[in-house]
Amino acid sequence: MPKTSRKRRSGADHGPSTMSAGGGATTRSGNPSSNSGPKHNNLITPNTSLGQHFLKNPAVIQSIIQKSSVKSTDICLEIGPGTGNMTIPLLEKSKQVVALEYDHRMVRELNKRVEGTPLRNKLHIIQGDALHTQWPKFDVCVANVPYQISSALVFKLLQHYHFRCAVLMFQEEFALRLTARPGEALYCRLSVNTQLLAKADQLLKVGRNNFRPPPKVESRVVRIQCKQPPPPVNFVEWDGMIRLLFNRKNKTLRSVLMTKSTLQLLESNRKTHQALAVQKKQDSMEEENNDDENDNSKKTIKEILEEILEQEAWKGRRASKMDQDEFLQLLSEFNDAGIHFC
Numbered sequence: 001m002p003k004t005s006r007k008r009r010s011g012a013d014h015g016p017s018t019m020s021a022g023g024g025a026t027t028r029s030g031n032p033s034s035n036s037g038p039k040h041n042n043l044i045t046p047n048t049s050l051g052q053h054f055l056k057n058p059a060v061i062q063s064i065i066q067k068s069s070v071k072s073t074d075i076c077l078e079i080g081p082g083t084g085n086m087t088i089p090l091l092e093k094s095k096q097v098v099a100l101e102y103d104h105r106m107v108r109e110l111n112k113r114v115e116g117t118p119l120r121n122k123l124h125i126i127q128g129d130a131l132h133t134q135w136p137k138f139d140v141c142v143a144n145v146p147y148q149i150s151s152a153l154v155f156k157l158l159q160h161y162h163f164r165c166a167v168l169m170f171q172e173e174f175a176l177r178l179t180a181r182p183g184e185a186l187y188c189r190l191s192v193n194t195q196l197l198a199k200a201d202q203l204l205k206v207g208r209n210n211f212r213p214p215p216k217v218e219s220r221v222v223r224i225q226c227k228q229p230p231p232p233v234n235f236v237e238w239d240g241m242i243r244l245l246f247n248r249k250n251k252t253l254r255s256v257l258m259t260k261s262t263l264q265l266l267e268s269n270r271k272t273h274q275a276l277a278v279q280k281k282q283d284s285m286e287e288e289n290n291d292d293e294n295d296n297s298k299k300t301i302k303e304i305l306e307e308i309l310e311q312e313a314w315k316g317r318r319a320s321k322m323d324q325d326e327f328l329q330l331l332s333e334f335n336d337a338g339i340h341f342c
Contacts, residue, residue, distance in 0.1 A: 044083060044105055053211035054082075055144075060210055061086055064221055067203050068140050068167040070094050077163075079130050079143035079153070082106045084113040086142060091119040098136050099125045135160065144169035144219075151190060154178070158197045158226060166224045169206065175220035176202075182323050189246040193239060196324060199225045233328065240341030241331050245319035253317050253330075254309045258302065266301045269340045304337050 055061065065086070070076060070093045081087045081099035083106060090097050091114070101107050107127050114120045126133060131152055138160070145153050145168055157166055170178075173186070178200045180186040194200055204221040208214040248256050256262070308314065314330065322330075334340070 044109060053213060053215045055085075055206075055210060056212045057210040058085070060204070060206055062089070063204055064142065064167055064169070065089050065093070067221070067223060068142055068165065070140055074139040074164075075137065077135060077138035077141045077143075079141065079145070080106075081110055081125075083109045087123070088113060088119065090142065091122050094122070094140075096122050096124060098138060099123065100130050100133060100135075101125060101127055102129055131156065137162070139164050141166035141168070147171045147174060150174045154190075154194060154224075157224065158194070161226050161228070161230050163226065167203070167221060168224065169219050169221045172205070172218040172220050175222050178222055178224075182321050187320060188249070189239075189242050192242050192246070192324070192327065194224070196231060196233070196238065197235075198227060231328075233331070234342075236342045237335070237340060238327075238331060241334070242319075242327065244341065245327075249320040250318055253314055253319070254305075256319070257305055257309070263301050263305075266305075266339055266341075269342065270301065270338055273338070273340050301339065304339060308333055308337060308339075 068076075070090060072093065072095060074094045076090050076094045076097045077100065078087055078090060078097055079100045081097075081101050082103075087097055087099060087110060099110060101110065104127065107125055110123070110125060114123050131149055135156075141157060141163060143153075143166070147170075150170055151174075154168075157163075169175075174190075177186045177188055177190050178194050179202055180188065180191040201223045202220060203223050206219040206221065208216070208218060244262060245253065245256055257266075313326075317326075331341075
């Protein structure tokens with residue numbers, strides 16, 4: 001997934017109130033403050049220098065909760081609970097809410113909201129950075145993710161294969177990238193990686209006027225459900241290939257892979273894999289397979305790539321037009337020929 005800017009500390013304080021004011025990286029913020037429930041949000045002024053935009057429409061909050069399909073037996077992970085207007089109804093519907101929050105002002109406000117109520121025992125607050133804090137086990141995740149940590153947070157989320165679903169609000173363009181299809185302008189490495197590991201659906205568009213103060217971008221709510229079981233692929237290897245191919249997604253595979261720097265990288269990877277293979281004890285079948293690999297080891301990386309890319313299936317192909325099955329097949333052919341991307 002694309003690297004995110006981390007010039008400012010990013011964390012759980014980016015709750016469902018966070019929207020990038022200019023369509024780029026956002027910074028720390030609190031969670032939605034709606035007109036529902038106690039008006040504790042009036043005590044906290046949105047800090048626009050941190051990218052804070054409080055969600056003021058209770059109907060949007062209720063819609064997000066409804067679409068998350070929370071059960072009474074569920075543990076909910078809420079990233080960026082802020083002042084708690086999403087947290088309170090989640091507590092009422094679930095077994096427990098684990099709230100990840102960085103902003104100490106929001107933590108204080110959350111505690112005030114549940115103090116002296118039966119909900120207090122169902123709320124567990126973790127103050128810290130969402131990207132660097134260990135997440136507990138959970139069934140459902142609800143969050144609004146700032147642009148600057150969106151990719152990193154989605155990737156971290158997808159490492160937790162056993163949750164049922166996540167309902168997340170993103171800056172609109174980022175949300176559309178998650179579900180972009182081959183041939184579409186927004187189709188990118190993020191699209192391919194997300195769709196390898198999960199099913200992503202657009203649920204709801206949230207206009208700027210639903211926030212206080214209004215941001216300069218629209219938002220969208222997306223539901224993510226991990227594929228079960230996860231695909232049988234080495235994700236580091238997969239992502240290495242996808243990263244290379246999408247650096248210039250509209251160029252042919254040959255143009256991308258035949259550069260001097262890429263050939264040097266692939267040759268270095270091959271030597272590493274060969275050295276590791278020598279260290280392993282091999283049974284007769286493995287030795288036989290390695291004999292086949294040794295036939296390719298006599299060829300240069302460029303020669304092996306040319307043999308593969310001259311096949312009709314890959315001739316003239318571009319990453320921007322390829323789907324999941326084609327990428328999986330291409331990676332399999334590369335690996336069988338001794339070409340590795342990590």
